[in-house]
Amino acid sequence: MGELVPIGRLSDFPEGKMKKVFIKGKELLVANIGGTFYSIDDICTHEECSLADGFLRGEVVTCPCHLAQFNVKTGDVVQRPATGEEIDSEPTFNIKVEKDQVFVEI
Ligand code: FES
Known part of the structure; x- marks a missing residue:
């Protein structure tokens, strides 16, 4: 298991929305989908735009x-x-919620 790093409060991540977080030299996308949190690397594997x-x-x-x-x-x-190339999938990260606090495991 990796280190749990706090990234904000529940209210920072409204349902149906995504947010970029900077943590330990990484840029992650964190999304709240139906009350469950997910995270992938924010940098597109195509040409590095922010997802x-x-x-x-x-x-x-x-x-x-x-x-x-x-x-x-x-x-x-x-x-x-749209340019048609094959691209790599994004790494995923676990999110944990304890009380009002949201953590990412890295
Ligand atoms: S940089 Fe994301 S699709 Fe090209």
Whole structure:
């Protein structure tokens, strides 16, 4: 098990929204989907745009740059970028909630 690092309070992560957090030299995307928290690396595996600057619909985030899509629960590629290349999936991170505090495990 990794280290649990606090990233904010529950109220910082409204349901249906995603947020970028900077932690230990990483940029992570944290999403609240139906009251459950998920996290993937925020840097698009295509050309390094920030996924948190894109759009979240259900459990799928769309990169604002070339519209690649990733599942925020699994990190899997849902759709390749508009440019057509194969891209890697995103690493995922565990989120834990204790009382009002949200932690990421890294
Ligand atoms: S940088 Fe994300 S799709 Fe190109």
